[in-house]
Amino acid sequence: MIKHFTQFENRQTADSLIDLALAYKANPRMHASKGIGKRIGCIFLNPSLRTRASTQIAALQLGMEPIVMNMDKEGWALEMREGVTMNKGTVEHIKDAAGVLGSYFDILAIRAFPTLTNKQEDLEDFVFNQFIKYSGIPVISLESAIRHPLQSLADMISIRENTAESKKPKVVLTWAPHIKAIPHAVANSFSEWALGCGYDLTITHPTGYELDPKFTHGANIEHDQQAALEGADFVYVKNWSAFNDYGKILSTDPAWMLTEKHLKHAKKAKVMHCLPVRRNLELSDEILDGPRSLVQQQAQNRIFAAQAVISSILDGI
Ligand code: CP
Numbered sequence: 001m002i003k004h005f006t007q008f009e010n011r012q013t014a015d016s017l018i019d020l021a022l023a024y025k026a027n028p029r030m031h032a033s034k035g036i037g038k039r040i041g042c043i044f045l046n047p048s049l050r051t052r053a054s055t056q057i058a059a060l061q062l063g064m065e066p067i068v069m070n071m072d073k074e075g076w077a078l079e080m081r082e083g084v085t086m087n088k089g090t091v092e093h094i095k096d097a098a099g100v101l102g103s104y105f106d107i108l109a110i111r112a113f114p115t116l117t118n119k120q121e122d123l124e125d126f127v128f129n130q131f132i133k134y135s136g137i138p139v140i141s142l143e144s145a146i147r148h149p150l151q152s153l154a155d156m157i158s159i160r161e162n163t164a165e166s167k168k169p170k171v172v173l174t175w176a177p178h179i180k181a182i183p184h185a186v187a188n189s190f191s192e193w194a195l196g197c198g199y200d201l202t203i204t205h206p207t208g209y210e211l212d213p214k215f216t217h218g219a220n221i222e223h224d225q226q227a228a229l230e231g232a233d234f235v236y237v238k239n240w241s242a243f244n245d246y247g248k249i250l251s252t253d254p255a256w257m258l259t260e261k262h263l264k265h266a267k268k269a270k271v272m273h274c275l276p277v278r279r280n281l282e283l284s285d286e287i288l289d290g291p292r293s294l295v296q297q298q299a300q301n302r303i304f305a306a307q308a309v310i311s312s313i314l315d316g317i
Contacts, residue, residue: 001315004132005140007147008189008196014156015197020311021157021304028061028307035064035314041105042068042142045127046113050275050302051142051150055109058306062314067105080130094127098134107138107313114145114183116247122146123212138313140306146212148185150309151274152193154301158294159199159234161301162270168200169233172269174225175205176282177252178239186274187240188215195219204228208250212243225256232266234294237273237283259284263292270294 008014023030040059044052052068059066069075078097079090086093101108110131114122121127128144141149163169171194173187192215194201201219203211210221222228229235237258242248257280263269271292277283287293 002309002312003138003316005138005149005309005313006128006132006144007141007149008152008192011196011198014153014193017153017305017308017312018157018160021153021301021308022160024061024307024311025157025301025304028304031062031311033063034311035059035062038063038106038314038317039065039067039104040107040109040310041101042066042109043101043131044068044070044111044142045072046111046143048111048142050299051111054299054302055140055142055150055306055310057303058310061303061307062310064106064310064314080127094130095134098131099136101131102135102137105137106317107140107310108135109140109142110144111142112144114185116181116183116241119246138317140309140313143185145183146185147189147192148274149189149193150302150305151186152189153305153309154298155190155236155272155274156193156197157301157305158272158298159194161297162294163233167233168198170231171199171201171234171236172228172232173201173203173219173236173238174228174258175209175256176237176239176258177254177256178249178278178282179252181241181247181249182239184211184240184243187211187238190236190238191215191219202228202232206251206253206256208242208245209240210243211240225262226265229262229269230265232263232269235263235266235269235271237271237277239282257282257284258287260286260290263287272298275299
């Protein structure tokens, strides 16, 4: 049983969620009436394909009614700050909106990306936490300013499915080039979950792309990408913008894009990416379309990750 799902809590909870997700994967309708009479509100302040669809499917497989609101386009412009005179663009205060949502739904699920300009606000996960504070009901993160735990849970399921029981795999998180400033949430969460699940994690990136050490403590940081990749069992490819020079793009060096050539000393490595991926910028076609790629499996596992989380929250309400 869990109350909110916002981050990695502990190994035991993670293992239980992975076990439950795999049980749902084998039998998606095994608790088809568990959520009957209950509603989940999925609130998107930012775009999504996988998270939007997989969370709804997960809820439906538990008998729940999902209602999706694209608040960025369809809702009133929300005021998040306390005590302000609302004489500018915002129409409704989060206190009022989240209170209403809390009375309409049994579970709320929120996607709220970072500003990448206001570091303090992002690090506090300010917008996401305002929903928790004022809704008064269990909240699931559909990706916040600093974490994407449903993605990481799906990633851990995918690693478990591709690992022999006796083996402790070498997992590498490698930075990839991108043309836009991308949030840190996926990289932060992947590091948090991989380390929390006891994996041997190496993170490789160009100088200046150090992540928040709060998420990477215990990982091996290696700036030589080739050295990092040697002997890897799993290579997670992801771009992120600079953390110290907050939100900046410091490099677009194409040499960091993962290709088959980069994996000559990691012959059996499986390659992961959360999607959406910019082909031939972050990752080559040959890898994405080849036998190493786990990206479709990861995306499929998003359903069962969400189903395990919703089911565990339903146990407590
Ligand atoms: N990986 C992921 O969260 O995908 P979406 O942004 O499409 O939901």
